[in-house]
Amino acid sequence: MEGVAPAASLFRPRASVRSPVLLAADSGAARRRPGADGRSGVSRRSLEASPPGGGRSAVRKHGSTGVAPRRSGITRVPKLGPAVSTKRAGRRKDPLINLEVSHHRAAVAAVRLLRIEKGKAFVDLLNEKANDSGDNEMGYVERTLGFSTRYLEDRDIRLVTVIVAGTVRWKRYLDYLIMSLCSEEKVFREMEPLLLQILRIGFFEILKLDVPAYAAVDENVRLAKVALRPGAGNMVNAILRKLLLLKEKNSLPLPKIEGDDRAQARALSIIYSHPVWMVRRWIRFHGKDEARRLMNWNNSDPRFSLRVNTSKGYTRADLVKRLESLQVHYEESVMDEFVRIREGMQAVLQAGLLKDGMCAVQDESAGLVVSVVDPQPGDTIIDCCAAPGGKTLFMASRLSRQGKIRALDVNKGRLRILMDAAKQHSLDDMITDIHADLQLYAKETTAKYDKVLLDAPCSGLGVLSKRADLRWNRQFEDLEELICLQDELLDSASTLVKPGGILIYSTCSIDPEENEKRITTFVQRHPEFAIQSVRGYVPTEFVTDEGFYSSNPTKHSMDGAFAARLVRSML
CATH class of the missing domain: 3.40.50.150 (Vaccinia Virus protein VP39)
Incomplete structure (x- = not known):
C-alpha cells in the first residue's frame, strides 16, 4: 500500500491562476481578496515548509486563497486530550482500493461535493481525464481552490467516488454530529462551505470507511490549511480528534427515538440520513420496521446489473466468460439476459464491454x-x-x-x-x-x-x-x-x-x-x-x-x- 506522499509533492501551485475562487455560501459572507498581482490572491508558495501539525510558512496570513478568515467559532473549539497516535504499524489493506487518503483525493472530493451542493454535478464516476480544457475534475479543483493536484490513478478515482457518494448519502447524519461537536450551533451554521465539506469527508472516513485514523485526520487538516488558512486546519484537527475519542468510547451523540410520530421520524431521519418527509411517508405506507430496512438499503453500496446484448448474438454465457476472465464476481439473475455484480464495474468499463456493445448497465x-x-x-x-x-x-x-x-x-x-x-x-x-x-x-x-x-x-x-x-x-x-x-x-x-x-x-x-x-x-x-x-x-x-x-x-x-x-x- 502506498504511504502518504511527502508534503512537497502534494500540491503544485500554478504560475498563473486567473479564475475566481469559490469560497463561501451564496450570502457572500466570505469575500475573495485580490492578491498583489490583482488576481485571485492565490499563494505562489508550495507546501514544502508546512509541517502536518501546523505552521504558517507555506501560507499567507489569511490562507492560500487570500480570504479573510471567518472568525466565528474557530477558536472556540474546546481543547482536547492527548493527540491520537499516528503509528503506522498494522495497516489493513483493501484488495480493491487504497484506503489511505491524500491531499489529492481529499481536494477532488471536497470540490465535487461543493459542486453537487450547488446542483452543478452528480454523484458518479469522475471525469478527470477527459481533456485539458479545464472542464474536468482537475480543472474544477484548480479554479475552486487556486492550486492544482496531480492527476488521479484509477484506484484514486474509485476511492473519491466512494467518499463523495458516501458523504452525500450520510450528509444529515454527519451534519448532526459535526454540529454536536462544535462549541456552539452558530459555529456550524456560519461555517464556510469548503470547511464543512472537509469536515464531512473526515467524519465519513472515520465512521464509515476503514481509513486509518491518523490518515483521515492528517490529510483533512492539511487540506484545510492550504485551501483555507491555518486556523481552519486547527479547527478540523480539534473536531476530528474529538470525534475519534467519542468513537473509541462508543459515545457518539445520537437522537433518541421517542416522543410522538413526528419526533420519532425526525430522530430516524438523522440516524439513517434521510429527509423527514420521506421517513414519515414510508412509516405511513410501510410501517416503521420496513422504513428502517428501506433506509438501510439506500445507505448500502449500490448493486449493479449487466444485460447481455442478444441482438449482437451474445449470450449470458458469453458475458459470464468475460467476467470470469476479468475476475469480476457475479450472480446470475432470475432473468436470462442479466447478471448481478457488486464490485468490478471499473474493470467492466476498462475492458470495453459496454463500448463494444456486448452488454449494457441496466437494473x-x-x-x-x-x-x-x-x-x-x-x-x-x-x-x-x-x-x-x-x-x-x-x-x-x-x-x-x-x-x-x-x-x-x-x-x-x-x-x-x-x-x-x-x-x-x-x-x-x-x-x-x-x-x-x-x-x-x-x-x-x-x-x-x-x-x-x-x-x-x-x-x-x-x-x-x-x-x-x-x-x-x-x-x-x-x-x-x-x-x-x-x-x-x-x-x-x-x-x-x-x-x-x-x-x-x-x-x-x-x-x-x-x-x-x-x-x-x-x-x-x-x-x-x-x-x-x-x-x-x-x-x-x-x-x-x-x-x-x-x-x-x-x-x-x-x-x-x-x-x-x-x-x-x-x-
Missing part, C-alpha cells in the same frame, strides 16, 4: 418492466418517455428483427444518446426517434400502436441506493406535481393505443400514490381500459394482489419499480 427491475410489455415479433411499440433508452433497447432486442419501436422524448440531447446506443447495439434499424412533447404529439398524430409504454417521470424513490444525491433533491411538493403530470401523461398515452392494444404504465418509485393510485384513478376516467394481471409475464414473487408488477429493494435486492398492464377494449 433487473427495469428489465422486468420490459417483460410486462412482452414485445413480440411484428409488434409496433412506442416508448413515450424513452430517454436514456435502456428499456427501448431491451424491447428492440426481443423483437427478433421483426417489428418497429418509436422512441419519443422531449429532450433532444438525451434522444441523440439513445440513438447512438442503438447503433452501438446494432438496433438502429429497429428504432425511430421522435423528438416531441408527448401531450402535443398525442393531439396531433393519428398513429396507433400495439403496445404503448409510458415509463413516467417519477420521484425515483425506488433507486435511492444508486442516486445518493436524489434524496436531498426531492421535496414533498415535487411529489404532488409529479402525480398531476403522471395523470396527464397517462391520458395522452392512452390515445395512442389501438383497440385491443396494451398500455403499460411504469415508474422507478415505491410510492403507492405514484403507482397503484394512478392506475385506480385512470381506469375510473377511462372505462375503455381494464387492468390485466402481469401474472405469467414476470415471476410470481413480483406480482401484487391487484395484478401489478412491483419490485421491493429489501425483498428482491434490486431497485424498486412498478408496472401495470392495461388492455384497451375492441370498441
Whole structure:
C-alpha cells in the first residue's frame, strides 16, 4: 500500500491562476481578496515548509486563497486530550482500493461535493481525464481552490467516488454530529462551505470507511490549511480528534427515538440520513420496521446489473466468460439476459464491454418492466418517455428483427444518446426517434400502436441506493406535481393505443400514490381500459394482489419499480 506522499509533492501551485475562487455560501459572507498581482490572491508558495501539525510558512496570513478568515467559532473549539497516535504499524489493506487518503483525493472530493451542493454535478464516476480544457475534475479543483493536484490513478478515482457518494448519502447524519461537536450551533451554521465539506469527508472516513485514523485526520487538516488558512486546519484537527475519542468510547451523540410520530421520524431521519418527509411517508405506507430496512438499503453500496446484448448474438454465457476472465464476481439473475455484480464495474468499463456493445448497465427491475410489455415479433411499440433508452433497447432486442419501436422524448440531447446506443447495439434499424412533447404529439398524430409504454417521470424513490444525491433533491411538493403530470401523461398515452392494444404504465418509485393510485384513478376516467394481471409475464414473487408488477429493494435486492398492464377494449 502506498504511504502518504511527502508534503512537497502534494500540491503544485500554478504560475498563473486567473479564475475566481469559490469560497463561501451564496450570502457572500466570505469575500475573495485580490492578491498583489490583482488576481485571485492565490499563494505562489508550495507546501514544502508546512509541517502536518501546523505552521504558517507555506501560507499567507489569511490562507492560500487570500480570504479573510471567518472568525466565528474557530477558536472556540474546546481543547482536547492527548493527540491520537499516528503509528503506522498494522495497516489493513483493501484488495480493491487504497484506503489511505491524500491531499489529492481529499481536494477532488471536497470540490465535487461543493459542486453537487450547488446542483452543478452528480454523484458518479469522475471525469478527470477527459481533456485539458479545464472542464474536468482537475480543472474544477484548480479554479475552486487556486492550486492544482496531480492527476488521479484509477484506484484514486474509485476511492473519491466512494467518499463523495458516501458523504452525500450520510450528509444529515454527519451534519448532526459535526454540529454536536462544535462549541456552539452558530459555529456550524456560519461555517464556510469548503470547511464543512472537509469536515464531512473526515467524519465519513472515520465512521464509515476503514481509513486509518491518523490518515483521515492528517490529510483533512492539511487540506484545510492550504485551501483555507491555518486556523481552519486547527479547527478540523480539534473536531476530528474529538470525534475519534467519542468513537473509541462508543459515545457518539445520537437522537433518541421517542416522543410522538413526528419526533420519532425526525430522530430516524438523522440516524439513517434521510429527509423527514420521506421517513414519515414510508412509516405511513410501510410501517416503521420496513422504513428502517428501506433506509438501510439506500445507505448500502449500490448493486449493479449487466444485460447481455442478444441482438449482437451474445449470450449470458458469453458475458459470464468475460467476467470470469476479468475476475469480476457475479450472480446470475432470475432473468436470462442479466447478471448481478457488486464490485468490478471499473474493470467492466476498462475492458470495453459496454463500448463494444456486448452488454449494457441496466437494473433487473427495469428489465422486468420490459417483460410486462412482452414485445413480440411484428409488434409496433412506442416508448413515450424513452430517454436514456435502456428499456427501448431491451424491447428492440426481443423483437427478433421483426417489428418497429418509436422512441419519443422531449429532450433532444438525451434522444441523440439513445440513438447512438442503438447503433452501438446494432438496433438502429429497429428504432425511430421522435423528438416531441408527448401531450402535443398525442393531439396531433393519428398513429396507433400495439403496445404503448409510458415509463413516467417519477420521484425515483425506488433507486435511492444508486442516486445518493436524489434524496436531498426531492421535496414533498415535487411529489404532488409529479402525480398531476403522471395523470396527464397517462391520458395522452392512452390515445395512442389501438383497440385491443396494451398500455403499460411504469415508474422507478415505491410510492403507492405514484403507482397503484394512478392506475385506480385512470381506469375510473377511462372505462375503455381494464387492468390485466402481469401474472405469467414476470415471476410470481413480483406480482401484487391487484395484478401489478412491483419490485421491493429489501425483498428482491434490486431497485424498486412498478408496472401495470392495461388492455384497451375492441370498441
